[in-house]
Amino acid sequence: MKKKTFRVRCWIDIDGEKFFGPGRAELLSHIETTGSIAKAAKAMGMSYKKAWDMVEEMNALGQKPYVVARKGGEKGGGAEVTATAKAVVAAYRKLDDKLQALVARNEALLKLI
Template sequence: MDTSKELKIRCWIDIDGKKFFGPGRAQLLMMIEKNGSLSKAAKEMRMSYRKAWAMVEDMNQRGQQPYVELHKGGTQGGGAELTETGKKVLATFKKMNDKITETVQQHTDEMLGMI
């Protein structure tokens, strides 16, 4: 009988035992950077605006520096942009995840062959 085997790994950062940053928040930052808007980023991720806003607030409050700067609406509409800290955190997280993925891929066949 053939079985399907898959090696999965996810990396996230905890602060005081509570999830702080991982793939979902990284994706939210990428979408904010792409769209220049929190509401558009949330919509593209099929996430409620309220949840996206709560995630941004959590990152801004618990991180060493804010990750996202939100601009209030008005006649020209609001917007959102990553701060320099947000850009650095996102780039470093992406680089780290790429290296982790590369390492896992190098050992996947061997590992799954033993299971």
């Protein structure tokens, strides 16, 4: 018998373009944990450039910045996730949890397929 599963991914679009989803939520969590965009990118197996581009896009399209980056220097650089970003990640995860619970409650549909 073939294995059947539901897959649900939630994205927030702005003007028809993907703005926020599971990857960006994960990136922000890694930035918060490591204090670094470069370290967050490495943890996710993506290039620093891609991570930086994602951060710049979130900062540009969001109502307020999501990440504040500090350039290197005597104390070194780093990045800080803003309160806005933390609230968005928390709300996104809450929504995703609800979606996953809904999917789990409807697994019986797979038996019909």
